[in-house]
Amino acid sequence: MIRIILIGYMGAGKTTVGKALAAALGVPFYDLDWYITMRYRKSVTEIFAERGEEGFRDLERRMLHEAAEFENVVLSCGGGTPCFFDNMEYMNSLADTIYLKATPDVLATHLKMGKGKRPLIEGKTPEELEAYIQESLQAREPYYSQAKYTIDVSVLDTFTKIDECVRIIREMTHI
Numbered sequence: 001m002i003r004i005i006l007i008g009y010m011g012a013g014k015t016t017v018g019k020a021l022a023a024a025l026g027v028p029f030y031d032l033d034w035y036i037t038m039r040y041r042k043s044v045t046e047i048f049a050e051r052g053e054e055g056f057r058d059l060e061r062r063m064l065h066e067a068a069e070f071e072n073v074v075l076s077c078g079g080g081t082p083c084f085f086d087n088m089e090y091m092n093s094l095a096d097t098i099y100l101k102a103t104p105d106v107l108a109t110h111l112k113m114g115k116g117k118r119p120l121i122e123g124k125t126p127e128e129l130e131a132y133i134q135e136s137l138q139a140r141e142p143y144y145s146q147a148k149y150t151i152d153v154s155v156l157d158t159f160t161k162i163d164e165c166v167r168i169i170r171e172m173t174h175i
């Protein structure tokens, strides 16, 4: 049974890599943010606005417990998912967890391109964004580093090397 969960900071490429990995393995792909959006019929931004971050984290945890039980899947989480409650321990208990690790510079470049979808960084100037990434990545690293596998995706820069990333993950996990 294949159950892979991708974790990592916003902009690391969890969704892009997850889709390619799932296609290569011939299993469905789920993105936890999409799953939440589908179940609640609301965007992550709307949920943050209505319930605040605390409300979102609560709901995210509940949806994780649904989606992570699926069999033969690749699931990508939100950047904050591993850092709340016992989520990381829970994911490790039932899946091959993979941390897509990237430098703050690479993350900032990706996040500047994908504006508007992420309430935590909405409205930040480039300088503020860079400072925020530095600080929050440092705080999150102890959670991310609990993943069973880590892959450095900084080298994947423009995502042209997705296939290479998929190959490395398959080699590491023997799947």
Ligand code: S3P
Pocket (backbone or CB within 6 Å): 008, 009, 010, 011, 014, 033, 044, 077, 078, 079, 080, 081, 117, 118, 119, 120
């Ligand atoms: C978040 C990351 C987002 C989304 C929410 C909060 C975070 O997902 O869950 O905006 O705390 O890092 P992505 O990592 O897919 O952008």
